[in-house]
Amino acid sequence: MGREPSGLLFPLGLYDAIVAHARSVFPEECCGLVVAPSGGGPVRVIPMENALHSPVRYEMSPKEQFQVQKNLRREGLEMWGIYHSHPSTRPYPSETDIRLAFYPDLYYLLTSLAEDPPPLKAYTIQNGVVLEIPLTVSPGEL
């Protein structure tokens, strides 16, 4: 679920939620989580506060991360991906993104408001190596 042989199918509603979040905090970067049931595909976007309120950097508040993870555990959901926006640059992981990628097990999703409609790209970042995973936004039920 959510993973085709050729890449990821991503629900349109979640794409819309990420783009709306990015626009709502522009020119700051937005950040948040995409969550899924264990072994399943993405079902929900959780917008998080960018504690740095910066146009070029993001960092989630550890307290908010802690609370959200506790709630997810109760619901039987897990983190599936981490998203953030690049307000004015392309949606490719920067040196900072790569250096601070502490979740090699998750997808890193990036959108950019430099293009319209905003693209959504997915990557894995493992030991400093970025691998793009083709992502298709799907209008239907997955």
Place this chain on the structure above:
Amino acid sequence: MSVLVRIPTPLRPLANGQKEIQLKGASVREVLESLIRDYPGIRERLMDEKGEVRRFINIYVNEEDIRFLGGTETPVKDGDELSIIPAIAGGSR
């Protein structure tokens, strides 16, 4: 003292895939030392060269960040929960 340690997903491969581990120790430091003794691969991910917890690793005892308690000297008691939470951060520059 037995403390429930919650292992974040990126560190689970270094701890035989476990989500939670019961470990002994009277302080955060002692619990982390128990963890590293059992799963040495975790050390480099948690600690810097000086043996201090890395800046981008957050540790909670129950509901509180140890930075607002006594750091790694924070005492723990039977039944406490210790959560290891790697930061989520980055940015275009």
